[in-house]
Amino acid sequence: MDLRYTEAEQQFRKELREWLAEALPTLPPKPAPDDWPARRAYDTGWQRMLHDAGYAGINWPKEYGGRGATLTEQLIYLEETTLAGAPYIGVNFVGLLHCGPTIMAEGTDEQKREHLPRILRGEEVWCQGFSEPGAGSDLASLSCRAVRDGDEYVITGQKIWTSFAQVADYCELLVRTDPGSKHRGITWLICPMDTPGIEIREIRTIVGSSEFSEVFFDGARVPVANRVGEENDGWRVAMVTFSFERGTGFISDLVETNRMISELAALARKVTRRSATAWDDVAIRREIGHLQAEMDALWAMTKRNLAQAERHGIPGPASSVVKVYYSELFQRLTDLAMRVLDRASLSRDDLGGLPSGVFVEERLRSTSFTIAAGTSQIQRNIIAERILGLPKG
Amino acid sequence: MDFELSDDQMALQEGVRNFCEGRVPMQVIRVLADGGALDRDLWRELADMGVFSLRLPEADGGVGLGWADAVLVFEELGRALVPGPLVWTHLAAGLVPGAASGETVVGGIERDDPSRLVEHLGSLDVVLIVDAEGVWQVDAGALASREIAHPLDPLTPVRELTEPLPQGDRLAGPDTAAQLREQGAALVAGLLLGVAEAATDLAVTYARERVQFDKPIGAFQAVKHLLADMFTRVEVARGAVYAAGVTLDDPAVGSVERAVAAAKLTAAEAAIGNGKSCIQVHGGMGYTWEVDAHLYFKRAYALEPAFGGIDACADTMADLLAST
Numbered sequence: 001m002d003l004r005y006t007e008a009e010q011q012f013r014k015e016l017r018e019w020l021a022e023a024l025p026t027l028p029p030k031p032a033p034d035d036w037p038a039r040r041a042y043d044t045g046w047q048r049m050l051h052d053a054g055y056a057g058i059n060w061p062k063e064y065g066g067r068g069a070t071l072t073e074q075l076i077y078l079e080e081t082t083l084a085g086a087p088y089i090g091v092n093f094v095g096l097l098h099c100g101p102t103i104m105a106e107g108t109d110e111q112k113r114e115h116l117p118r119i120l121r122g123e124e125v126w127c128q129g130f131s132e133p134g135a136g137s138d139l140a141s142l143s144c145r146a147v148r149d150g151d152e153y154v155i156t157g158q159k160i161w162t163s164f165a166q167v168a169d170y171c172e173l174l175v176r177t178d179p180g181s182k183h184r185g186i187t188w189l190i191c192p193m194d195t196p197g198i199e200i201r202e203i204r205t206i207v208g209s210s211e212f213s214e215v216f217f218d219g220a221r222v223p224v225a226n227r228v229g230e231e232n233d234g235w236r237v238a239m240v241t242f243s244f245e246r247g248t249g250f251i252s253d254l255v256e257t258n259r260m261i262s263e264l265a266a267l268a269r270k271v272t273r274r275s276a277t278a279w280d281d282v283a284i285r286r287e288i289g290h291l292q293a294e295m296d297a298l299w300a301m302t303k304r305n306l307a308q309a310e311r312h313g314i315p316g317p318a319s320s321v322v323k324v325y326y327s328e329l330f331q332r333l334t335d336l337a338m339r340v341l342d343r344a345s346l347s348r349d350d351l352g353g354l355p356s357g358v359f360v361e362e363r364l365r366s367t368s369f370t371i372a373a374g375t376s377q378i379q380r381n382i383i384a385e386r387i388l389g390l391p392k393g
Numbered sequence: 394m395d396f397e398l399s400d401d402q403m404a405l406q407e408g409v410r411n412f413c414e415g416r417v418p419m420q421v422i423r424v425l426a427d428g429g430a431l432d433r434d435l436w437r438e439l440a441d442m443g444v445f446s447l448r449l450p451e452a453d454g455g456v457g458l459g460w461a462d463a464v465l466v467f468e469e470l471g472r473a474l475v476p477g478p479l480v481w482t483h484l485a486a487g488l489v490p491g492a493a494s495g496e497t498v499v500g501g502i503e504r505d506d507p508s509r510l511v512e513h514l515g516s517l518d519v520v521l522i523v524d525a526e527g528v529w530q531v532d533a534g535a536l537a538s539r540e541i542a543h544p545l546d547p548l549t550p551v552r553e554l555t556e557p558l559p560q561g562d563r564l565a566g567p568d569t570a571a572q573l574r575e576q577g578a579a580l581v582a583g584l585l586l587g588v589a590e591a592a593t594d595l596a597v598t599y600a601r602e603r604v605q606f607d608k609p610i611g612a613f614q615a616v617k618h619l620l621a622d623m624f625t626r627v628e629v630a631r632g633a634v635y636a637a638g639v640t641l642d643d644p645a646v647g648s649v650e651r652a653v654a655a656a657k658l659t660a661a662e663a664a665i666g667n668g669k670s671c672i673q674v675h676g677g678m679g680y681t682w683e684v685d686a687h688l689y690f691k692r693a694y695a696l697e698p699a700f701g702g703i704d705a706c707a708d709t710m711a712d713l714l715a716s717t
Contacts, residue, residue, distance in 0.1 A: 301632030
């Protein structure tokens with residue numbers, strides 16, 4: 001076991017840090033949260049900057065234009081960009097982390113040529129059409145129907161929780177091609193979002209934001225050539241997509257959680273409660289220290305997962321463990337922040353020059369962490385069934 | 394960076410596990426629990442395997458390994474519930490003659506420990522006393538004490554000191570005392586990790602076998618989720634415990650104080666939490682003396698306060714956060 005970074009890894013960190021210090025001040029001001037065209041322009045502009053500097057597709061193989069970095073370098077990349085306050089992957093999330101890797105693994109040569117370079121350059125934005133109102137945790141029960149008509153599929157049905165649908169060029173779409181079977185009746189399609197017969201309705205979240213949409217398909221026609229993998233083999237293709245999330249999946253979330261613990265400690269030292277600061281309250285201080293201990297342990301575990309993935313090609317004890325733990329830890333952190341803020345938590349805007357509003361905002365936003373990308377309950381089922389080998393219920 | 398066990402470390406881990414499974418299976422542990430006194434033969438065998446001399450240089454009759462290896466060994470000893478003053482004797486190797494070879498059994502206590510309880514005192518040859526000035530040695534026989542009739546952990550007998558501690562012979566200064574505390578905490582964290590794992594294994598095995606409502610109870614989500622949380626606590630603590638070992642060997646990779654506090658805190662919570670869940674999964678049988686679940690639960694609580702409990706670790710983390 002060795003926790004030292006190699007010379008090459010340290011050099012990578014140094015160059016990246018230097019580049020970030022130069023590049024970040026040149027970014028335009030951040031757009032308003034619900035100005036989706038502006039957000040698309042901002043996020044794709046950043047992606048183009050990464051591309052031109054050689055940092056696009058950090059985990060993509062070189063043959064597809066990526067950097068082909070080692071897992072440790074990916075960890076360093078995510079650590080440094082998060083710490084430097086670089087833009088979040090944003091609207092590029094689905095393209096870079098889901099569809100791109102899926103097309104690399106399962107797409108035709110033509111699909112690869114058409115989409116991969118454009119995703120890397122920030123010229124193509126994707127959204128995900130997986131979940132449906134009737135198919136959430138039980139994703140394989142999806143019913144959005146695709147009927148073959150000559151060299152086209154005719155699609156009728158509904159998707160939900162489609163992030164960035166308003167500004168996406170393409171949708172990775174799971175459709176029902178065989179109603180007679182469950183997992184083996186699903187097909188993975190590339191659906192252009194300007195196809196006639198698609199309607200988008202934004203969903204307003206508890207934060208008031210509108211990143212999610214419902215997407216309605218009413219006889220939308222998609223060429224059969226847009227299919228990735230075989231007809232009725234889409235479940236396997238989707239599982240390939242999920243496997244790319246393993247290893248480095250939640251690292252930027254962990255770095256962010258760690259940063260928030262420091263921010264909370266700093267805030268607690270400034271928040272006054274009657275005669276003393278919140279930090280002078282031993283119960284508060286101890287709870288923050290407790291969270292930091294758990295965070296350090298989780299971070300160490302992530303390094304072990306990376307080492308195992310690098311050595312054996314298989315990630316260590318499952319991304320599910322990381323997902324369950326960090327999402328619940330983050331919620332405990334923001335719960336504590338609300339107590340530290342006391343009555344200042346009535347405001348979602350910053351008060352008294354302190355970064356108070358961000359914690360209130362994160363308390364609301366983090367309720368989604370234990371739901372999105374597999375609820376904590378589903379993650380626990382996965383741990384129990386796939387790792388501990390317990391029987392299915 | 395490669396935070397994965399080396400082949401040698403895996404072999405070491407397996408070697409100790411095989412020894413424990415062969416020499417101290419649960420039937421033997423049960424006999425030791427009834428006997429009370431330390432099994433000196435077992436102690437010698439542990440010494441022969443290198444449990445105490447592991448980190449001493451080969452020139453001094455040791456194995457020349459590091460803290461990262463030591464925590465792996467202690468994880469296995471914890472898993473098997475091996476009783477005895479393992480941590481203090483390991484720390485004493487190189488300081489107290491005979492500790493490394495298993496001839497001298499060494500325990501210890503903080504001079505200002507308000508409980509005045511010393512684990513395994515009735516079986517000790519030497520007691521180390523740690524205070525702000527350094528590390529001191531006294532003969533165990535010179536300490537006046539009374540036996541506690543009902544110890545929390547049947548495998549951790551304790552005696553209460555009835556007279557003030559003598560000053561003792563000075564073995565080392567304050568720096569060594571501070572190091573011993575950190576090193577002791579890391580080894581206890583290793584033991585706790587092993588306890589947490591063993592409790593998980595026992596509960597998972599039972600949940601696969603025990604049938605209610607015509608199904609193994611492990612098929613019910615309410616039970617599955619308890620088990621998933623047990624596994625999660627183990628894996629998170631494992632990261633911290635191994636990192637503490639590596640950091641003790643190579644302080645250039647981070648703060649030893651911080652790494653040890655994170656390890657001790659998460660391992661203690663894993664062991665206590667998993668001991669509790671192990672009893673819960675066993676239902677009424679978990680409440681019996683016959684099922685081993687209580688032995689893990691009790692050992693977890695017996696080890697938690699050693700070298701700084703959960704709250705002390707959290708306070709350390711907070712102090713370190715404030716200083717950055």
